[in-house]
Each structure stands twice: as structure tokens, then as C-alpha cells.
Amino acid sequence: MSSQANIDSILKENRMFEPSAAFSSTAHIKSLEEYQRIFKEAEENPDAFWSQIASELHWFRKWDQVLEWELPWAKWFVGGQLNISYNCLDRHLSTWRRNKAALIWEGEPGEVRTYTYQQLHSEVCKFANVLKSLGVQKGDRVAIYMGMTPELPVAMLACARIGATHSIIFGGFSATALIDRINDAQAVAVITQDGAYRRGNEVKLKPAVDEALAACPSVKTVVVYKRTDAEMKMKWGRDHWWHELMENASDDCPAEPLDSEHPLYILYTSGSTGKPKGLLHTTGGYAVSTYLTAKWVFDLKDEDVYWCTADIGWVTGHSYIVYGPLQNGATALMYEGAPNHPAPDRFWQIIERHKVNIFYTAPTAIRAFMKWGEQYPRKYAMKSLRLLGSVGEPINPEAWMWYREMIGRGRCPIVDTWWQTETGAIMITPLPGAIATKPGSATKPFPGIIADVVTKQGDSVPAGSGGYLVIKRPWPSMARTIYGDPDRYVQQYWSEIPGVYFAGDGARKDADGYFWIMGRVDDVINVSGHRLSTMEVESALVAHPMVAEAAVVARPDDIKGQGIVAFVTLESGNASADELKDELKKWVVKEIGALARPDEIRFTDALPKTRSGKIMRRLLREIATSGEAKGDMTTLEDFSVLAALREDEE
Numbered sequence: 066m067s068s069q070a071n072i073d074s075i076l077k078e079n080r081m082f083e084p085s086a087a088f089s090s091t092a093h094i095k096s097l098e099e100y101q102r103i104f105k106e107a108e109e110n111p112d113a114f115w116s117q118i119a120s121e122l123h124w125f126r127k128w129d130q131v132l133e134w135e136l137p138w139a140k141w142f143v144g145g146q147l148n149i150s151y152n153c154l155d156r157h158l159s160t161w162r163r164n165k166a167a168l169i170w171e172g173e174p175g176e177v178r179t180y181t182y183q184q185l186h187s188e189v190c191k192f193a194n195v196l197k198s199l200g201v202q203k204g205d206r207v208a209i210y211m212g213m214t215p216e217l218p219v220a221m222l223a224c225a226r227i228g229a230t231h232s233i234i235f236g237g238f239s240a241t242a243l244i245d246r247i248n249d250a251q252a253v254a255v256i257t258q259d260g261a262y263r264r265g266n267e268v269k270l271k272p273a274v275d276e277a278l279a280a281c282p283s284v285k286t287v288v289v290y291k292r293t294d295a296e297m298k299m300k301w302g303r304d305h306w307w308h309e310l311m312e313n314a315s316d317d318c319p320a321e322p323l324d325s326e327h328p329l330y331i332l333y334t335s336g337s338t339g340k341p342k343g344l345l346h347t348t349g350g351y352a353v354s355t356y357l358t359a360k361w362v363f364d365l366k367d368e369d370v371y372w373c374t375a376d377i378g379w380v381t382g383h384s385y386i387v388y389g390p391l392q393n394g395a396t397a398l399m400y401e402g403a404p405n406h407p408a409p410d411r412f413w414q415i416i417e418r419h420k421v422n423i424f425y426t427a428p429t430a431i432r433a434f435m436k437w438g439e440q441y442p443r444k445y446a447m448k449s450l451r452l453l454g455s456v457g458e459p460i461n462p463e464a465w466m467w468y469r470e471m472i473g474r475g476r477c478p479i480v481d482t483w484w485q486t487e488t489g490a491i492m493i494t495p496l497p498g499a500i501a502t503k504p505g506s507a508t509k510p511f512p513g514i515i516a517d518v519v520t521k522q523g524d525s526v527p528a529g530s531g532g533y534l535v536i537k538r539p540w541p542s543m544a545r546t547i548y549g550d551p552d553r554y555v556q557q558y559w560s561e562i563p564g565v566y567f568a569g570d571g572a573r574k575d576a577d578g579y580f581w582i583m584g585r586v587d588d589v590i591n592v593s594g595h596r597l598s599t600m601e602v603e604s605a606l607v608a609h610p611m612v613a614e615a616a617v618v619a620r621p622d623d624i625k626g627q628g629i630v631a632f633v634t635l636e637s638g639n640a641s642a643d644e645l646k647d648e649l650k651k652w653v654v655k656e657i658g659a660l661a662r663p664d665e666i667r668f669t670d671a672l673p674k675t676r677s678g679k680i681m682r683r684l685l686r687e688i689a690t691s692g693e694a695k696g697d698m699t700t701l702e703d704f705s706v707l708a709a710l711r712e713d714e715e
């Protein structure tokens with residue numbers, strides 16, 4: 066039965082896929098028993114577990130204490146000194162990996178650049194010296210506003226090398242977003258580029274910086290990387306060209322030994338209301354968690370070409386393009402542009418061209434590929450692929466199966482990884498050689514992570530019931546605070562449910578202990594006293610052969626409390642007929658029951674999304690309720706989508 070404290074779960078999914086014997090035999094973690102043994106060891110003696118992993122990295126000074134914990138304030142590897150850029154680069158230079166590809170970069174126009182560990186090290190050292198020559202010091206904040214060029218990881222690693230804290234601002238944000246973030250962090254310098262290529266066009270970046278800096282007095286210096294060669298105004302005394310500064314810079318710049326808790330970066334995420342939150346990550350714990358999760362979740366091997374399609378402006382790019390893979394000495398592929406430029410087969414072409422082995426992307430991208438059609442992936446054999454990953458949103462079983470069959474050709478395990486900007490590293494995930502997967506489930510917590518599904522009072526809910534997803538113990542890569550606002554950190558993450566970290570997501574644990582993430586609790590719908598997850602109704606809709614994507618929201622209903630409105634985009638070539646609306650309502654009833662029957666179906670060509678691809682249900686809720694979206698829209702990717710939705714209304 067339902068209660069206000071719980072979330073009813075209605076999704077039924079019984080398929081299960083065991084890892085193949087061939088995959089398991091060479092995997093880092095080879096069996097369920099091995100996972101269970103490690104999990105138990107880490108649970109019983111977390112200090113020994115994390116300390117052993119940390120010992121695989123390079124420390125200038127070993128820690129005195131693994132964890133100092135005063136809820137909710139954590140210090141990891143207390144007294145230790147390290148440098149994450151040393152661990153990403155220098156550590157490999159005394160090994161055969163010195164001449165291994167660290168980064169393979171493909172530009173949108175098609176050029177390819179490859180950096181060996183030695184070459185990347187030289188670039189990073191040179192740019193670190195450039196930063197020093199401009200007066201940037203240990204402890205200073207540096208804003209980075211760039212596209213997906215190799216110079217972006219170079220800039221990050223150079224900051225880390227000298228102990229400057231980077232704050233990367235996604236290249237799609239506007240001047241206003243820049244102002245908020247630069248001022249909040251009091252950045253002293255901005256690193257940017259003239260423009261970036263996106264879908265064949267040039268997106269100008271430097272002009273937005275110029276506009277923003279009129280309102281950002283803390284910034285003294287700007288470095289501009291020349292990518293598109295567009296005409297640029299440079300402000301004398303403030304602006305410098307990257308290539309001019311690099312020309313004479315020395316490549317000798319020893320990595321600074323930094324305290325384990327030294328601030329590595331700030332990354333802003335949008336709160337549902339109010340000003341963006343700057344999550345602060347520090348050095349030692351973040352290095353250890355990203356190193357280990359990258360290795361075990363992606364089963365990284367020296368021979369692999371690993372490709373994460375995220376933008377480095379999001380945490381996924383920080384942890385799983387740059388810091389995680391490079392600490393492992395892996396080869397990471399980085400692509401500059403859009404997935405459908407010049408045609409919707411670009412990703413598959415890249416996989417074929419570079420013989421990518423591990424591919425990590427987002428459900429929103431997978432649903433776009435489904436919508437564009439099978440003919441694009443079908444053109445390529447993609448025999449090199451051995452492992453697929455997903456992150457960012459719940460992946461509906463339909464998309465999961467498509468990903469498995471159409472991209473993985475039924476051969477590759479899928480790791481559906483649940484985590485957040487706040488957690489710094491993957492928290493709930495299959496280990497691909499050990500844990501059997503179920504479509505739509507992120508499966509089990511990573512060793513060392515104690516997760517649970519609880520009521521608002523903090524009591525565990527029985528298997529099969531929905532509730533709040535919480536983490537019960539500190540973990541190394543947890544954000545340490547919201548920059549400049551510790552009270553908000555406490556209130557946001559540590560106050561709602563006593564004694565534990567509350568992530569904001571709803572979830573359910575099944576009888577096998579598998580976690581099913583049900584989306585943000587803010588998005589929950591309450592129909593006649595039953596709390597339903599929007600994600601589950603959406604999953605049912607997307608399972609219909611004509612539906613490409615769906616977003617479900619609540620609107621007030623006199624009788625039921627809330628009613629369900631579904632915004633639906635159709636697969637290419639399907640007409641949005643009224644009969645189809647009825648059919649879809651019946652379909653949902655058949656798939657999950659009468660309770661979830663949508664009161665209204667609205668067809669639309671596109672859904673409003675954040676720039677990182679998450680559906681903005683908040684705006685849809687406003688449209689469904691009042692016909693108009695009025696709330697904060699600074700993170701909305703495409704305003705024309707909202708305009709179209711409003712027109713439909715009339």
C-alpha cells in the first residue's frame with residue numbers, strides 16, 4: 066500500500082543478462098562472488114580498503130589518517146600530499162606508457178590530433194608556466210570557458226599542477242551565466258577560445274567573455290586559444306593569445322605537492338530554484354575514487370580506446386574523460402562536435418575510424434539515435450566495441466535494449482552508472498564482468514558505497530517499495546561543500562533525512578538488491594494518494610513502437626489530487642493523430658495499470674531540455690497547469706521548443 070512517505074513503484078522488468086564467460090575471464094572483477102567479497106571487506110573495514118587503493122597512486126607524503134568525519138564534514142587522507150596532474154601524467158613517464166596515446170582528439174571538421182603521455186605532459190607543464198607568468202597562484206580560482214579542444218584538458222591539468230582551483234563553465238552558457246559563476250568563485254583569470262565548432266557553425270565564446278567581464282572585477286587576465294581564427298578584439302593588457310604565450314614557455318614545471326584536501330575544482334549545477342550551486346571537490350579523495358571507478362566500471366585495459374561523449378563542462382567529462390582515465394594511463398578519445406554532423410552516423414563513424422572499445426554516453430543521446438533510425442548504426446560493423454555505458458538520467462528499458470542490440474550487437478555488457486556532480490564519481494553501477502544486468506537498473510552499489518532506499522524518517526523500505534535514495538557513509542570523492550555557502554550544503558543534502566546524504570532521487574530496491582532509480586523526487590506525481598515516478602510512466606510510453614520520447618508531469622486535479630499530462634514526441638514519419646492519443650492512453654493502462662492512465666497526451670516535436678540533456682519537467686508542469694512557463698530558464702537549451710509548446714496550447 067502507498068503512504069505519503071513512500072513512492073509506489075509500478076515498473077515491471079524481468080529480463081536479466083549475465084556477463085559472458087569471455088568478458089568475465091579477463092575483467093578486473095571477474096565474478097559476483099569476487100564483487101561480494103570486496104564489497105564486504107570495504108564495508109567492514111573502509112579505511113583498509115580505501116588506503117590500499119590510494120597506495121596505487123603517487124603521494125609526495127603519505128596520509129596520517131584515512132578519514133576524519135564530523136557529519137557532514139569529511140576530510141580524506143588527512144596529512145597526505147599529492148598532485149593529481151602528477152598522477153595523470155608524470156607517473157606514467159617512467160614506464161612504457163610514456164609514448165602511449167593519452168588523448169586522441171577528433172575535431173568536428175574532421176582533423177585528428179593525438180597526444181602521447183609525454184606530449185601531454187609537456188603541454189601541461191608549459192601552460193602551467195604560462196599561468197604562473199601571468200601571476201596565477203596556488204589557491205587562486207581560474208574560470209575555463211572553452212569548447213571540446215585538447216587545450217581544455219591541458220588548461221585543467223595545468224591549474225591542478227600549480228594548485229589553482231579550476232571552475233569550468235560549459236561552452237554553451239551565456240554571458241549572464243558566466244557573470245554569476247565567475248563572481249561567485251572570484252576567479253582571477255579566464256581561459257577561453259575564439260569560438261567552437263558546433264553542427265557546422267561557429268559558436269563564438271570570447272565575445273561572451275568580453276560581455277561578462279564588464280561585470281566581473283576579480284578577473285585580471287584572459288588567455289584566448291585560437292580555434293576558428295575568427296576576427297577577435299583583444300583588450301590590451303588583459304587578453305593574451307594562447308599560442309603566443311606557449312611559444313616561449315618552458316616545459317619544466319614540477320608538480321606542486323598539495324594537501325589532500327586542497328580544492329581541485331568548483332563545478333556549478335543549477336538548483337531547481339535560485340542561484341547555481343558551486344560544488345567544491347578536493348584533491349586526494351577525488352583522485353582515489355575517480356581512479357578506481359574508471360578502472361573497475363569501464364574495465365580499462367592498456368589496449369583500449371575509451372570514449373566518453375560528455376562535454377568536459379559537466380562532471381562526467383571531469384571525472385571520466387580527464388581525471389579517471391588519465392590516472393589509469395588509458396587512451397581517451399575526445400570529440401569536439403555534434404553527434405549528427407555532417408550526418409546522424411557521425412558517432413558510429415568515429416567508433417569505426419578509431420576502433421573504439423568502450424563507449425559511454427547518455428540516454429538522451431540514445432533516444433535521439435533511436436529517433437534518427439537504425440539505418441545509421443547498421444552501416445557500421447563496430448566490431449571493436451566491447452563495453453557500453455550510460456549516465457545522466459534513468460535509461461528506460463526500451464532504450465537500453467536498443468542500445469544493447471543496435472550498438473552492442475547483443476555482445477557488449479551495458480553499465481548504467483548512477484552518480485551526481487555532488488558525488489564526484491560513480492556510486493551505483495554494474496561491474497561488467499561480475500554483475501548481471503537488468504534493463505533500466507543501475508544494479509548495485511560500488512564497493513565502499515553504502516546506499517539504501519528509505520522513508521523520509523530514514524527507515525529502510527521493504528524490497529520492491531519505492532523511497533528516497535540515500536548514502537549512509539562518507540566516500541572519498543564526495544563534494545566537500547557548496548563554495549562560499551556551507552549552510553546551504555548542510556540544508557540541501559544533509560537535513561532532509563537524518564544522518565545521511567540525500568541525493569534528491571527516488572529509487573526502489575528489488576528482491577535481488579538491485580537499485581532502480583526513479584528520477585528526481587521533485588518530479589513525483591501523486592494520483593489518488595499513490596506516488597508515481599514520472600520515469601516509469603515515461604518508460605511505458607516509450608515502449609510503444611511509435612513513440613520516440615516522452616515527458617510526464619502532474620497538473621492539479623479536483624478529484625485525484627493530481628492528473629497526468631504526457632508530452633510525447635513520435636518516431637520520424639508518424640502522424641500525430643487523435644486516435645493515437647487514445648491508443649497511447651490504453652497502452653499505458655495495459656503496461657502499468659489504470660492508475661497511471663494519462664489524462665491528456667500532447668504531441669510535440671521536441672521536449673525542453675537542459676544543455677546536458679535532462680528533460681526540464683518543471684517547465685512542462687507550468688505549461689500543463691497554467692499554459693505558460695515562468696520559472697528560471699537559464700539552463701534551457703532551446704527556447705523555440707517552449708514557444709512551440711505554448712502555440713500548441715492555443
Ligand code: WT7
Nearest residue numbers: 381456457458459481482483484485486570582
Ligand atoms: C542526477 C545528477 C553524474 C553525471 C551526469 C549527471 C540523474 C544520473 C543516472 C542514472 C538514473 C541518473 C539523477 C542524479 N542520473 N545518472 N544512471 N540513472 N538517473 O550529473 O547533472 O549532477 O545530475 O542525474 O537524477 O541525481 P548531474
